[in-house]
Amino acid sequence: MALDLGMPILVVDDYQTMVRIIRNLLKQLGFEEVDDASDGTAALARLKNRKYGLVISDWNMEPMTGYELLRHVRADEALRTTPFIMVTAESKTENVIAAKKAGVNNYIVKPFNAATLKSKIEAVCGA
């Protein structure tokens, strides 16, 4: 299945430079519809208002972390099937296992490169 380059993607990170980096990488991959939010709470508000084809989220944010956002998304009937990739510096095995148990579709540790992001998006969204 080919990637839907028109699908809206939500990038969640409290570090604006990281949002900018991911936005640029996504643009290079052909994705133009990219929104962002600075934490889980802001992301949930956006998710209620627009249907996203993918959420790319950091873990460590205030007040709501990416892990809490993931659990909220998976507990919400309308959002539970939204593909979710965690992009984070939280690299301990316990983090990866917890995220997987909570229903994350893939997991990228920072720092990462364009090829890794591309392969995970393809794995999660089909290609």
Next chain:
Amino acid sequence: MALANRARKANAAPEKPSLVRELVEIADYIAHLRTEIAALRANELTRDRLPMAHEELGCVVAATAGATNTIMNAAEEILGLPDDRNYRPAVEARMNDIFEACTFQDITGQRITKVVDALRQLESRLSRFAAAVKARDEGGIDPEEVERRVRNELLILNGPQVNGPATAQDEIDAMFA
């Protein structure tokens, strides 16, 4: 000190009462404590060293943010350049912007060294003071610290590892295969 000396002179006899002897010891201890507090130079730390460290770290944050912005701007501009005969000189101009932005590292390195020196000095003075007064930490943990630890544990907030990722991307990929 003067009080202790007066007490010593007034009670030089070996049969001096134990209450006076204890008062002399307390006076000696207070004099010792005052010397150690003076050696701590707490006023200098709070007036000069700690505000300097705060200011230097603020400058480091501002410099790294500024450099990152310059580099990101240059990279984004390069990506948006038209593929014409001006492409190479335009890229070279932006590459020079990137080189210039990278000079922040030298200056921030010097700033961080100053902060590290200040912290080292603070650590050494506090250690000396704690040893001199035989200070012991109060039992239990600061409530704010308890709250922070509970949150970190519940939300599995470990933060970045010192020597790079604890789990390699390949190992993570294997868990999702």
